[in-house]
Amino acid sequence: MRVSKKVDQLAPSGIRAFFDLVLGMKDVISLGVGEPDFVTPWHVRQAAINSLEQGFTSYTSNKGMLELRREITAFVHKRHGLSYDPEEEILITVGVSEALDLAMRAVLNPGEKILIPSPCYVAYGPVVELAGGVPVLLPTSLDSGFKITPAQVDAAAKGAKGILFNYPCNPTGASYTKAELQALAKLFKQHDLLVVSDEIYDELTYDFEHTAFPSLPEMRERTVYLNGFSKAHAMTGFRIGYACGPRDIIEAMTKIHQYTMLCVPITGQMAAIEALKSGLKDVHSMKKEYHRRRDFMVEALNGLGLKCHLPQGAFYVFPSVKSTGETSMDFAKHVLAQQKVALVPGVAFGDSFVDHVRISYASSFDNLKEAAVRIKTYLKKR
Numbered sequence: 001m002r003v004s005k006k007v008d009q010l011a012p013s014g015i016r017a018f019f020d021l022v023l024g025m026k027d028v029i030s031l032g033v034g035e036p037d038f039v040t041p042w043h044v045r046q047a048a049i050n051s052l053e054q055g056f057t058s059y060t061s062n063k064g065m066l067e068l069r070r071e072i073t074a075f076v077h078k079r080h081g082l083s084y085d086p087e088e089e090i091l092i093t094v095g096v097s098e099a100l101d102l103a104m105r106a107v108l109n110p111g112e113k114i115l116i117p118s119p120c121y122v123a124y125g126p127v128v129e130l131a132g133g134v135p136v137l138l139p140t141s142l143d144s145g146f147k148i149t150p151a152q153v154d155a156a157a158k159g160a161k162g163i164l165f166n167y168p169c170n171p172t173g174a175s176y177t178k179a180e181l182q183a184l185a186k187l188f189k190q191h192d193l194l195v196v197s198d199e200i201y202d203e204l205t206y207d208f209e210h211t212a213f214p215s216l217p218e219m220r221e222r223t224v225y226l227n228g229f230s231k232a233h234a235m236t237g238f239r240i241g242y243a244c245g246p247r248d249i250i251e252a253m254t255k256i257h258q259y260t261m262l263c264v265p266i267t268g269q270m271a272a273i274e275a276l277k278s279g280l281k282d283v284h285s286m287k288k289e290y291h292r293r294r295d296f297m298v299e300a301l302n303g304l305g306l307k308c309h310l311p312q313g314a315f316y317v318f319p320s321v322k323s324t325g326e327t328s329m330d331f332a333k334h335v336l337a338q339q340k341v342a343l344v345p346g347v348a349f350g351d352s353f354v355d356h357v358r359i360s361y362a363s364s365f366d367n368l369k370e371a372a373v374r375i376k377t378y379l380k381k382r
């Protein structure tokens with residue numbers, strides 16, 4: 001076989017497999033993709049255009065432009081009270097996607113275990129496996145608000161090297177209060193776990209203030225903090241993420257990045273500088289709209305008998321379709337075929353989520369209202 005065993009055995013993304021069905025269908029309301037429906041704010045696009053006009057077409061430093069790293073240092077300090085040296089403790093990456101891969105490859109030796117709360121972003125298991133590690137899933141459920149508990153960490157942590165953690169969470173939208181994070185942090189310290197904290201949805205937190213994990217006492221030195229511009233800044237296509245962390249780990253990640261990526265494209269970096277310099281006004285107006293949509297979707301779904309917890313952040317809801325008597329795969333296939341609404345079956349996020357579907361509300365309010373009507377029609381007609 002020409003393909004390596006490791007890659008051959010990797011399961012393809014369940015989201016992609018399902019969305020191949022959507023391709024070629026007309027008038028589908030797609031609530032499947034995890035991507036803002038907003039276009040990047042104009043002044044940010046303009047900064048990218050200007051940079052090209054001015055001839056900024058070269059490589060940058062492997063770690064990313066120092067000006068961008070300085071902006072990130074200032075931003076995370078002001079926003080979360082974090083202190084990172086822009087020269088040694090920050091790396092600009094091709095989205096948080098690359099940062100996840102680099103973090104795992106930088107820290108894992110073959111066979112080492114990484115705890116992952118489940119359900120989780122579809123890339124988590126694969127990036128751990130590709131780095132030679134072993135993912136150990138910590139299942140959550142509707143009853144626990146899709147949050148892990150300190151007791152769960154305590155029971156699973158023996159022999160684990162670290163935890164790969166995301167809040168607000170894709171696909172559930174669950175997030176943690178400061179007090180909940182403090183209780184988890186205590187356990188992470190007790191078990192000497194390294195923490196990779198993916199906080200890409202932090203600015204989209206609706207019900208309480210987001211707490212950055214490394215801002216908690218004694219967590220900075222054991223945490224690699226990941227964030228980026230794709231979600232809150234509506235900049236998925238610019239592919240800009242960043243990792244902040246202790247210098248030994250950032251140095252190790254940079255080593256891999258410089259041989260595999262060399263650097264992140266300069267145009268996106270210049271756009272990201274503009275996004276940070278201009279403050280959070282655009283982010284806040286998009287957040288306001290997501291918040292309105294969240295409230296609408298949760299109420300609509302519960303009203304249809306599809307039990308749905310109130311997610312605290314991101315732009316996903318994760319209702320149960322158990323009351324329909326169908327598996328989420330059948331439910332999603334039928335709603336797509338009969339009512340042309342695309343949802344992601346929960347099994348894409350793990351076998352235990354056979355009763356759930358992920359619905360993204362990064363779609364216009366009109367689309368969401370129409371989707372709710374179509375789902376209602378499907379449930380009535382069955």
Ligand SMILES: Cc1ncc(COP(=O)(O)O)c(C=O)c1O
Binds near residue numbers: 095170241
């Ligand atoms: C939890 C989470 N982490 C990382 C990513 C990747 O984002 P990026 O566009 O920064 O690579 C996503 C994208 O959906 C995500 O949901």
